[in-house]
Amino acid sequence: xxxxxxxxxxxxxxxxxxxxxxxxxxxxxxxxxxxxxxxxxxxxxxxxxxxxxxxxxxxxxxxxxxxxxxxxxxxxxxxxxxxxxxxxxxxxxxxxxxxxxxxxxxxxxxxxxxxxxxxxxxxxxxxxxxxxxxxxxxxxxxxxxxxxxxxxxxxxxxxxxxxxxxxxxxxxxxxxxxxxxxxxxxxxxxxxxxxxxxxxxxxxxxxxxxxxxxxxxxxxxxxxxxxxxxxxxxxxxxxxxxxxxxxxxxxxxxxxxxxxxxxxxxxxxxxxxxxxxxxxxxxxxxxxxxxxxxxxxxxxxxxxxxxxxxxxxxxxxxxxxxxxxxxxxxxxxxxxxxxxxxxxxxxxxxxxxxxxxxxxxxxxxxxxxxxxxxxxxxxxxxxxxxxxxxxxxxxxxxxxxxxxxxxxxxxxxxxxxxx
Numbered sequence: 067x068x069x070x071x072x073x074x075x076x077x078x079x080x081x082x083x084x085x086x087x088x089x090x091x092x093x094x095x096x097x098x099x100x101x102x103x104x105x106x107x108x109x110x111x112x113x114x115x116x117x118x119x120x121x122x123x124x125x126x127x128x129x130x131x132x133x134x135x136x137x138x139x140x141x142x143x144x145x146x147x148x149x150x151x152x153x154x155x156x157x158x159x160x161x162x163x164x165x166x167x168x169x170x171x172x173x174x175x176x177x178x179x180x181x182x183x184x185x186x187x188x189x190x191x192x193x194x195x196x197x198x199x200x201x202x203x204x205x206x207x208x209x210x211x212x213x214x215x216x217x218x219x220x221x222x223x224x225x226x227x228x229x230x231x232x233x234x235x236x237x238x239x240x241x242x243x244x245x246x247x248x249x250x251x252x253x254x255x256x257x258x259x260x261x262x263x264x265x266x267x268x269x270x271x272x273x274x275x276x277x278x279x280x281x282x283x284x285x286x287x288x289x290x291x292x293x294x295x296x297x298x299x300x301x302x303x304x305x306x307x308x309x310x311x312x313x314x315x316x317x318x319x320x321x322x323x324x325x326x327x328x329x330x331x332x333x334x335x336x337x338x339x340x341x342x343x344x345x346x347x348x349x350x351x352x353x354x355x356x357x358x359x360x361x362x363x364x365x366x367x368x369x370x371x372x373x374x375x376x377x378x379x380x381x382x383x384x385x386x387x388x389x390x391x392x393x394x395x396x397x398x399x400x401x402x403x404x405x406x407x408x409x410x411x412x413x414x415x416x417x418x419x420x421x422x423x424x425x426x427x428x429x430x431x432x433x434x435x436x437x438x439x440x441x442x443x444x445x446x447x448x449x450x451x452x453x454x455x456x457x458x459x460x461x462x463x464x465x466x467x468x469x470x471x472x473x474x475x476x477x478x479x480x481x482x483x484x485x
Contacts, residue, residue: 067365069106070357070360070361072105073098073102073357073360074362076101076102077098077353080094080098090346090349091346091350092344092346092348092350096349096353098353099116099349099352099355100113102356102360106359106360108359112356112359113356114352115359116351116352116353116354116355117348117351117352118348120312120314121351121442122314122344122348123314123315124313124317124439125314125339125340125343125344125347126318127313127314127316127319128182128317128443129338129339129340129447130317130318130336130338130339131298131299131302131320131321131324133336134321134324134332135186135295135299136190136338136449137331137332137335137338138291138292138328138331138332139291140292140296141187141190142190143287143288143292144190145190145194148191149195156195156197157262157264159188159191159195159197160188160197160202160205160257160262161205161257163187163202164206164208164209164253165209166184167180167206167207168210169213170183170210170307171211171212171213171214171219171221172214172219173213173216173218173219174218174219174220174307175219175306176310177211177214177220177221177430177440178313179306180210180307181207181439181443182313182317183299183303183306183313184210185443185444185447188205188206189202189447189448189449192449193449193450193451197262198260198261199448199450199451199456200456200463201257201260203445203448204253204256204434204463205253205256205257207434207440207444208249208252208253208256209249209253211245211249211433212246212249212250212253213245213246214245214430215246215426216242220397221245221396222241224397224401225241225400225422225426226238226241228400228401228404228405229418234408234411234418234422235419237419237422240419240423241422241423241426244423244424244426244427244478244479245423245426245427248427248475248478249427252431291327291331295324298320298323298324299320301316301320302316302317302320321335340445342453342454343436343442343445343453343457344446346436346457347436347442350393350437351393351394351437354393358394377416377481379407380407380416380421380424381472381476383403383407383421383425384424384428384472384473384475385428385468386403387399387403387425387426387428387429387472388428388429388432388468388471388472389432389468390403390429391428391429392432392435392437392438393435396430396433399429400430403429404426407421407425416480417480421479421480423475423479424478424479427471427475427479428472428475428476431467431475432471435468436457436460441460445460
């Protein structure tokens with residue numbers, strides 16, 4: 067019990083230190099994992115077992131590949147084609163990114179794979195046309211989450227299986243629509259708050275001035291390097307989305323092949339990988355994995371499951387799903403949190419479909435957190451901004467979502483069924 071409580075307190079202390087002092091929180095988290103491991107008598111291998119090797123490879127592979135694509139002009143060429151696609155209506159582009167990401171996850175793509183492919187292009191577009199990168203990144207993530215609970219999606223399939231195994235009534239359509247409409251509503255608020263509807267006039271003027279420069283002509287042309295890079299990006303999309311291969315491993319494979327074809331031109335691309343972001347995110351996730359290993363998360367969850375008031379218990383479970391998922395795998399959180407609600411759902415005091423949907427949405431809208439794969443990909447691929455400042459913006463936004471999101475889902479999806 068002591069080590070569990072100490073681990074939770076230490077996490078709060080690390081947040082304070084990283085906020086006040088210019089110290090990478092990932093480094094603090096690795097030290098914290100070591101200290102908690104000693105207190106809980108964990109062997110070193112158990113501490114390292116929580117290191118997210120797959121996320122490390124994904125962050126490095128994606129940022130390395132798109133650094134190559136940016137250096138040889140492929141990303142600028144794609145941005146120009148997107149401008150042509152929306153007929154110069156630059157303000158429509160965040161919604162195009164939202165829709166594309168949503169469609170990809172709705173038809174079965176893993177959310178991080180969709181974000182990994184769409185976010186770098188969207189963020190480069192945002193840099194070029196003076197759109198808020200935070201707006202663009204959040205639109206991509208919420209788009210991916212909007213389609214994330216269709217009956218044929220990864221999240222939807224896992225959640226529906228958990229419900230089925232628990233012997234609860236299935237509400238597949240309700241689950242899908244709840245995620246779709248809540249994420250869409252959030253996207254509308256984000257779009258208006260960050261002035262997305264005011265983008266067009268200024269961006270069109272910028273686009274017009276760009277066309278007067280000689281360098282713009284070369285941006286619009288394909289050459290051998292860009293063609294090969296486009297082939298690599300298409301191969302990445304097919305491998306990750308159609309064949310469900312690991313997006314990080316595929317990305318770094320494509321990046322290395324492109325580097326081998328032009329080693330001198332791409333030798334600086336590896337330096338453009340956001341190594342401080344990689345350390346930050348992998349360090350914090352390692353610490354959270356140690357918390358799960360010593361039972362700190364289960365301790366909180368089990369305490370909530372014993373709450374006598376079903377309505378209050380459902381709200382607390384929504385918050386547990388949101389808080390834990392902001393640092394850990396949403397899929398794992400869904401599989402662990404929904405079963406905690408089964409005892410009082412079987413009593414019939416609250417509508418099971420609403421509770422399941424609320425927990426599911428609460429556990430996934432927080433994937434904007436820079437410690438989740440989706441949020442980490444957006445931070446790592448941000449363009450033309452101070453990444454430390456951008457990370458803090460993402461952190462503040464995700465804190466707001468964690469604080470307010472579960473309450474909103476509870477009010478919208480659970481309370482009406484109770485009344």
